[in-house]
Amino acid sequence: MVILRHELKQGRNALIIWTAVIAGMLSICILIYPEMKSQMDEISGMLSEMGSFSAAFGMDKINFGEFMGFFGVECGNVLGLGGAFFAALLGILSLAKEEKEQTAEFLLTHPISRKTVVAQKLGAMMVQIVLLNIVSAVVVALSAFMVGETPEVKTMAILLLAYLIMQVETAAVCFGISAFLNRGGLGIGLGIAALFYFLNIVANLTENVKFLKYITPFGYTESSYIIVNGSMEVRYLAVGLVLTAAGIWAAFWKYGKKDIR
């Protein structure tokens, strides 16, 4: 567990900053809910006139005036997009940074297998994602309590779990790509996270490209579906889990035989 501990230490500051920003923004979103609620008639009228824009964010299927509806759309975007960016950065930098910063030569000339390196880096990545999501969940619960709202526990848990799985998938896909890079992949990571997010928006806009929801992990984090059905959309989730496994497998396969120059 030496590399796992080392990775956690190396990523500590970034984790604290990302967690503080995401949890802080979630908290702000929830704290402004009472004020939003009082203006809900006006907001609902405005949303109904926005047509496909509302559909793009799933606001046409849920009641924005209820806490879960408000949370699903507003807070979902914060945790979804913010978490995806964080996960993508973790994944894309994890293996490639050792070569970019020329520390791979130091690390890989110790008596540890490449598989161990990949496994412990993967473990560290998952621990960081889980920690960010636990803190975010606690902040959500405390903020909801502060504004006197009692969210539906099961729906909220599924929603938060969906965001966690989405982040794990994003990180795993980027992790797999990271094994092929020998320079930093910051742009690639951010690009993938943004691409996943916008693919879901496009898929929501028109039925013709609904298939895009199979590609993007945001497909199964759709709050309107989760709130209405009480579960994630299994077909999208299943593809997501396959992509997660593929990303992890690619990382082990490529890094195990890669030339470190």
Next chain:
Amino acid sequence: MDAIKTEALTKYYGKARGIIDIDLVVPEGDFFGFIGPNGAGKSTMIRTLLGLLSPTGGTADIFGKDIGEKKEEILGDIGYMPSEAVFYRNLKVREVISFSANLRNRDCKEEARKLCERLELDTEKKISELSFGNRKKVSIVCALQHRPKLCVLDEPTSGLDPLMQKEFYDILEERNAEGTTIFLSSHVLSEVQRHCRHAAVIREGRLLVSGSIEDLGKTQAKRVTARGISAPPALDGIRDTAVHGDTVNFLYSGETKKLLAALSLLPLTDVNIAEPDLEEIFMHYYREEAE
């Protein structure tokens, strides 16, 4: 047992040459120099031996174990010092040293403390604050703190000041006397001549020659410095001539009797005939191979 044994070891980067058909034997307990100019393939050879690169062809054994099959076991016996001493910039020196020991699952605190003391290394400084020379010292500690059976050192003294170079070689000599095999690459021939018992020369990816320093240095050539003349005597076998005022310096390969006879006819005020140093021999060796 041989510490290192390679047979037809070859590494290509796509179509680009790395090393070609290297047959090399380094006996256990040897102090071995691996000599070659920049880009000759020294680092490729070392990185292949350490498993950072997969060989395109051939075999390599370290202490009788195949590098492909027993890599982790082999790396446990090796202390490696790369030519570029790069570490995690945000860590302190002691954290890097301790991380390296932990990766080996060894407690090396006492040995690390002794090495840091001898190398005058401040362990509380951050890596980002260190000069290249001081990062090299960190590299030395990481390579030696677990008392490896084989030290693989790639251009180890670049960046170290002369005093530290001496201390470093003193440490290596002590370790070698205790049985540690030293394999170092260098393009500074004088340090190889001074410290190594055996050496191999690599050029453009191929091994040119391997043997004892004594045998490699044997030559019929003499370095002649003559004063009182403005041109060398008219003899076959004279090359590498330099004229400075009334002093002529040249390398002569041929019969000593003929040289002395030719010099005796010239109005010399002084003459010096000496063995060329190893560096000179290798430079000529390179040129001859290139021609």
